[in-house]
Amino acid sequence: MSNLPELNFVQIREKLLSREEIAIVDLREEHIYAQAHPLFTSNISLSRLEVEVLNRIPRLDTTIVIYDDGDGRVERAYEKLLRYGYSQVYVLNGGVEAWQRDGGELFIDVNSATKAFGEWVEYFKNTPSLSAEEVQAKIDAHENIVILDARRFDEYNTMSIPTGQSVPGAELVLRAPSLVNNENTTIIVNCAGRTRSIIGTQSLVNAQINHPVYALRNGTIGWTLAGQKLAHGQQQSFKDKETQLRPELLDNAKDLAKHANVKTISLEELNTLKADRTRTTYIFDVRDEDEYIAGHLANSRWVAGGQLVQEVDHNAAVRGARIVLVDDQLIRAYMTASWLGQMNWEVYVLENDFKTALTEQGAWQPNVPALKHIQIITPQQLFELQQQQNIAIWDVLPFAQYKKGHIPDAAWLLKVDAIKLIQKPEWQAKEAIVLTCGKSNLAKFAAEDVAPYLAKNQELYVLQGGNTAWKAAGFELIENTVIALSAQIDRYKRPYEGTDNSKEAMQAYLDWEYGLVDQLKKDGTHGFFVV
Incomplete structure (x- = not known):
């Protein structure tokens, strides 16, 4: 590896602090990545490099730093990246061991930066929350509450809080006023662990919705650890009721985004940003996927707003890049932008005549490198x-x-x-x-x-x-008779997903999240703030 150009911890830290564009790429499989990595790395394993890299690092002269465990992935990825046209590719000197040795923090799990940010928000904003036992008591007493699940619908459908309904994070401020029973309804927001319930609850608080709002403390993990029974297969969704936009909440969202340094741009100004080849500009449509498929802005990518905040590293691998958000109702874009702004991203919201702009139809199609001839x-x-x-x-x-x-x-x-x-x-x-x-x-x-x-x-x-x-074509797909030729390390098993996690793993996950604020203070590169 000595003949490949390198950057070390000090050089990378300087770029992060100066907000230069940089993509730090962990080439290992996700399970290995989740054991220890720098805060702002993106996991693009060598196994999936071709189908992900051009979408997550779209500008070919972006500074890219790659690393592995000394197992040859770096050399293979370096050759591929040069072949695809990337011109500024470096290797992390000494890998994660040197990063830690030289003073850098290493984080475990996935989406670590967002999860750390969620803890940062709760720490400084004192986000209101209720324990699993308190929420169960309210359900049992038939109190005037609604429980809104801020995760993806498939996660909600797998396991959820009894009586809960699916309202993915970015939809909360738009949809919640139409889902309450009356003006006295208390709103409880949950996820599987902590982050999306904290961000979802604080979104409603920040938007000044006129209802008491609480996070379910520790989500479905806390519910399980309390010995309470989860529901499975629930189907209730915000789509079951017609939504009435509350103009005052949109105004509040805009004001909030302004305080988070978010800017509003026109389509003409967006085209100017796109034409600037010295910077990376991501364009994300943060509406519901059905809305995106029906009509969207050309060259925009669909990522539900709540998931974009939760998984920004999965979508925007270039720290220091610009992010433009699209939503014809605006409120989802402004609320999502307010969080990304507080995470120290440069964020814009598009305001335009959307009837004339959202003309492309169909699902998002990833960009992939050209292929050699294949039979x-x-x-x-x-x-x-x-x-x-x-x-x-x-x-x-x-x-x-x-x-x-x-x-x-x-x-x-x-x-x-x-x-x-x-x-x-x-x-x-x-x-x-x-x-x-x-x-x-x-x-x-x-x-x-x-x-x-x-x-x-x-x-x-x-x-x-x-x-x-x-x-x-009518042929059979089978579920059993598994033949595995590789170690099953392509995905990290989240302690908060599925129904078969041990209580010890759940508690260990919560204990880790509680310590993230202190770890952020040691790291010092995050630039997070709250408004």
Whole structure:
């Protein structure tokens, strides 16, 4: 690695403090990343580099710092990034061990910066909260309350507080006035742990909604630790009731955003920002996805506002970049912008004649690098090939998705391991290797990696349309008979998700969150403030 350019902790810290644009990229798998990393790193594992990097780091002369555990990922990623056109790529001198040795803080878990910010907000704003026992007592007494779940709908549907309804974070200030029973209703906001309930509750408080508002302290984790029963499969959503926009809340949101240094821009001014090649400008549509699909601004990306705050590192990997938010109702954009501004981002809200601007339709499509020529095989051809030849089917889906449904006899692997595996005798002996995943987007890049290492006369194919097309063609996807060729480290198991976490893990997670304010003070690079 000595021949690759490097930046050290001191140099990177200076760039963070001066708000220069920089992307610090952890190339390890998410489970490994979650064990220890600097605050403002983005996890873009080498296994998913091709399908993520151009979207999360769109400007090719951005300063990028990459690191791994000394396992060769850096060298492979460096070569790929240069091939894709990136010109300012560096390696973190000494990796995370040197970062800590030289005085930098290391954080665990994922979305650590946002979770630390949530604790920062509660610490300085004294966000009102109720314990699980207190909320249960209110439910039992049939008090005049509504419980609003600030997570994604799928998380809410998996497990939620009894009587709760789904209102993802950015929707709260817009939707809550239409969801209360009357002017005396108390609003309780929950998530799975702490961050989204704190931010959601404080959003309603900051917007000066005329109702008592509380966070459910420690969310569904606190509920479980109190020995109380969660509901499963609930379907209630803000979409079940018509929303009436409250103009005074929009005014309050605008004022709040102004105090967080958020600026309002026109479409003409946005086009000027986009034309500036010296800066990164992210454009995020923070409405509900159905609204985005029906009509959105060209070149904007859909990210629900609450999730953008929660997972800003998953979407905007360039610290110091500009973020522009789009919402035809404005209130979701201004509330989301107020939080991003307090997290020390440079944020703008677009105000425009949205009827003439939101003309693009359909789901967001990621930008990916150009591919070399790959042989395609249809589902029918693959089915026939299975009967005739000694072949291997490799699936590079996330392991959790692979377990839910894969082609019979398909083995799962991390894409990063494909080069190592294809050189083993048992795979060299196969007449053909077929790569697949959900729609074969990632599989195509896995095939590109594998191609130079094939045995003589060995064929390589990518399944056209992936597992989705296989199922659509009438073939079976199976859930059992898991064949794992890689360590199952592609995803970190959050202690607050799912229904099978130990109470010890839940409590340890809460204890970690409680300590984040002190860790932020030691870190000193965050620039967080509250208004």
